Amino acid sequence: MNSDSNSLDAMTPEHGAAQVLARERNQPQSPRFMLQEPTPEAPVPFGRYQLIRRIGAGGMGEVFLAREGGEHPRACVVKKVLPNLVANRAFVGRFLDEAKVVVRLKHNNIARVYAMGDVNGEYFLSMEYVQGKTVSRFTKRLRDRKAEMPLGLILLLGEKVCQGLQYAHEAKDETNSPLHLVHRDLSPANVCISYRGEVKIIDFGAAQSTLKEEQTAPRVVIGNLTYMAPEQAKKLIVDGRADVYSCGVMLWELLAWHALPQKGDPIERWRRAANPAWEPPSKNNQSVPRDVDELVLKALKKEPGERWNNAAEFGEALKKARLRHAPDVKERDLGDLLARVFHKEKSSEDYVLQEVVYGKTVTPMASEKTRQVALVPPTALAFEHTAVMAPADILKSNDDITDPGRPDPTLARQLEDDGTPTPAKDPRLTRPLDAHLLESRKSFGLTFGDIQEPVIEQSLIQEIEATGDEEPYISGEGYTAAYEGPTGWQKVALFGGIFFVAVGLGFLGVWLALK
Numbered sequence: 283m284n285s286d287s288n289s290l291d292a293m294t295p296e297h298g299a300a301q302v303l304a305r306e307r308n309q310p311q312s313p314r315f316m317l318q319e320p321t322p323e324a325p326v327p328f329g330r331y332q333l334i335r336r337i338g339a340g341g342m343g344e345v346f347l348a349r350e351g352g353e354h355p356r357a358c359v360v361k362k363v364l365p366n367l368v369a370n371r372a373f374v375g376r377f378l379d380e381a382k383v384v385v386r387l388k389h390n391n392i393a394r395v396y397a398m399g400d401v402n403g404e405y406f407l408s409m410e411y412v413q414g415k416t417v418s419r420f421t422k423r424l425r426d427r428k429a430e431m432p433l434g435l436i437l438l439l440g441e442k443v444c445q446g447l448q449y450a451h452e453a454k455d456e457t458n459s460p461l462h463l464v465h466r467d468l469s470p471a472n473v474c475i476s477y478r479g480e481v482k483i484i485d486f487g488a489a490q491s492t493l494k495e496e497q498t499a500p501r502v503v504i505g506n507l508t509y510m511a512p513e514q515a516k517k518l519i520v521d522g523r524a525d526v527y528s529c530g531v532m533l534w535e536l537l538a539w540h541a542l543p544q545k546g547d548p549i550e551r552w553r554r555a556a557n558p559a560w561e562p563p564s565k566n567n568q569s570v571p572r573d574v575d576e577l578v579l580k581a582l583k584k585e586p587g588e589r590w591n592n593a594a595e596f597g598e599a600l601k602k603a604r605l606r607h608a609p610d611v612k613e614r615d616l617g618d619l620l621a622r623v624f625h626k627e628k629s630s631e632d633y634v635l636q637e638v639v640y641g642k643t644v645t646p647m648a649s650e651k652t653r654q655v656a657l658v659p660p661t662a663l664a665f666e667h668t669a670v671m672a673p674a675d676i677l678k679s680n681d682d683i684t685d686p687g688r689p690d691p692t693l694a695r696q697l698e699d700d701g702t703p704t705p706a707k708d709p710r711l712t713r714p715l716d717a718h719l720l721e722s723r724k725s726f727g728l729t730f731g732d733i734q735e736p737v738i739e740q741s742l743i744q745e746i747e748a749t750g751d752e753e754p755y756i757s758g759e760g761y762t763a764a765y766e767g768p769t770g771w772q773k774v775a776l777f778g779g780i781f782f783v784a785v786g787l788g789f790l791g792v793w794l795a796l797k
Contacts, residue, residue: 319336320333320334320335320336320346321334321335322334322335322637322638325349328346328348328360328362328401328404328406329401329406330350330351330352331348331349331350331351331358331360331408332348332349332351333346333347333348333360334346334347334348334349334637334638335347335634335638337359337658337659337662338658338662338741338742339742340361340662340663340666340725340742341666341723341724341725342361342363342364342367342373342665342666342725342726342728343361343362343363343364343367344361344362344364345359345360345361345662345742346359346360346361346362347359347411347634347638347659348360348408348638349638349639350396350408355639355640356411356639357411357635357638357639358396358408358409358410358411359408359409359410359411359659359661359662359664360406360407360408360409361406361407361408361409361662361664361665362404362405362406363377363404363405363406365404367405367725367728368403368404368405370728372728373725373726373728374405376726376728377398377405377726378398379493380398380486380487380489380665380726381398381399381407382493383453383461383463383486383489383491383493384398384486384487384489385397385398386453386455386461387449387450387453387486389445389446389449389450390445390446390480390482391442391443391445391446391449391480391481391482391483392446392449392450392482392483392484392486393409393410393412393474393482393483393484393485393660393661394409394410395407395408395409395410395664396408396409396410407664407665409661409664410482410661411635411659411661412474412476412480412482412484412659412660412661413476413477413628413631413635413659414474414475414476414477414480414617414620414660415474415475415620415624415627415660416470416471416472416473416474416475416484416660416746416747416748417439417470417471417473417474417475417532417536418469418470418471418746418747418748419660419745419746419747419748420475420620420623420624421470421535421536421541421748422748423623423624424623425539425541427623429623430539431536431539431619432608432611433537433569433570433571433574433607433608434604434607434608434610434611434615435608435611435615435616435619436533436536436537437574437600437601437603437604437607437608437611438481438604438608438611438612438613438616439473439475439481439533439536439616440529440532440533440596440597440600441597441600441601441604442481442597442613443468443473443481443483443529443532443597444526444529444593444594444596444597444600445593445594445597446481446482446483447465447468447483447522447525447526447529447593448522448592448593448594448597450463450465450483450486450489451463451464451521451522451525451592451593455493459492460492461491461492461493462490462491462492462521463486463489463490463491464489464490464491464520464521464522464524464525465483465486465488465489465525465528466488466489466490466504466505466514466520466524466525467485467487467488467504467505467506467667467668468483468509468525468528468529468532469506469508469509469528469531469532470509470532470535470748471506471746471747471748472484472485473532474660475616475617475620476617476620477617477620477621477624477628478613478614478617479612479613479614479615479616479617479618479620480613480617481613481616484660484661484664485661485663485664485665485667487664487665487666487667487725487726488504488505488667490520502669502670502671502724503515503517503669503670504667504668504669504724505667505668505670506544506668507548507551507552507554507555507668507670508531508542508543508544508551508555509528509531509532510524510528510555511523511524511525511527511528511586512527512555512556512557512558512584513586515552515555515556516556521586522592522593523586523589523590523591523592524586525593526581526589526590526592526593526596527581527582527583527586527589529581529593529596530578530579530580530581530582530589530596531582533578533581533600534560534563534578534582537563537564537567537570537574537578538563538564538565538566538567538570539566539567540566540567548670548671548721552670557584558582558584560579560582562575562579563575563578571603571607573603573606574603574607577596577599577600577603581596658741658742658745658746660746662742662746663742663743663746663747665725665726666723666724666725667723667724667725668721668722668723668724669721669722669723669724669729670721671721
């Protein structure tokens, strides 16, 4: 590692946070964005990386296509944390917590996080560049073309996702102790497929593990309500079977070929997540075999104890079903289908990766293609999640609550003897909901509204989460898809127009009467 950067291995949470906070106190804030815009012809050095292209911005910072140097250079995605977030102790603590977890995950079915640390006081994370698309983007393109994903490919996709989940669920720390890791935000937007047919889970940034030192607020659940397990929606303690449920929802959607709603009233969506009712996928798609219906419905049982015991068991059942119904299906088939429906994007990405990894100059024709087709890697929005605040009546007084948060000293007398807040005793769990906090985006536990002038590019969300031309629902300051009525000048114009129309009609009436 370069001398100007701190690797994760050389930086404890206490050391890293204190070091950066000290620098922030003694030095002026760095500018919000880089003064020099990186280009392939003039990349910007950043530690051991060369930043090649700025490809967007998220809630926590800027996203760059980058090259990691060395004997075997490789393309990667570098995400730089906004300078003003570094001074937030909660953010730094959560960032370092996640770093200790995600850099340990090394599996073919999980997109790698190569490093998390800081370069001259600028926090960053570098991630694997997956040349492909998310499942949500893939299925949207197929629907747009009036096509469906074949049964064998769906079963193969589920099988590979389960293999990645099982690896993460069994992950251990350096002392060989289990991490009890749970993804908690598995959805088609967080699973991607490469043009080679590799299936990779992306973004364990909402993960729950025993390494956590910073906790989520007591009434906030991070994750997508559409794919969320009932116990997670109710703020109960979750384990790997919650991820099995989320995988089951994703497979149900693919098998039924029926897009599940992603928007709507958060409270109503929360109630559906907490009390789900599922029909067999074959009710929407009669070509789905009955045995496939049964294995998916078992993953979707409301009670965790009635589901598959773990992701490995579910994955093995999917594999057996695949071998029965589509024994010749391979990963290559999945990649070929993706490449066919995204052939323009793939061609553009091929040129750009040649430019990034090998420093080759892109031809004018290829450059034009690059401008026409947005280059947005699936990992660009990593570690940014939907956060929804729970209705108090869903949290029963006898429920165990995950991530209770660190109680305020003034609440100590209202807590149980073991210090765990309960809805009946902690007023933070029963205060009225703030409408703009019902559904928002979080980065490492920090709501975008908590930072000054949050930035997130709509094009990133549309590309990665397959929202198309729709306006993504991101509530919070400055971001809302709801119509809020006419502005001041629009009101003046509206009432002025009404006034002149009324006066004109009055004159017309008088003229007609005199005539």
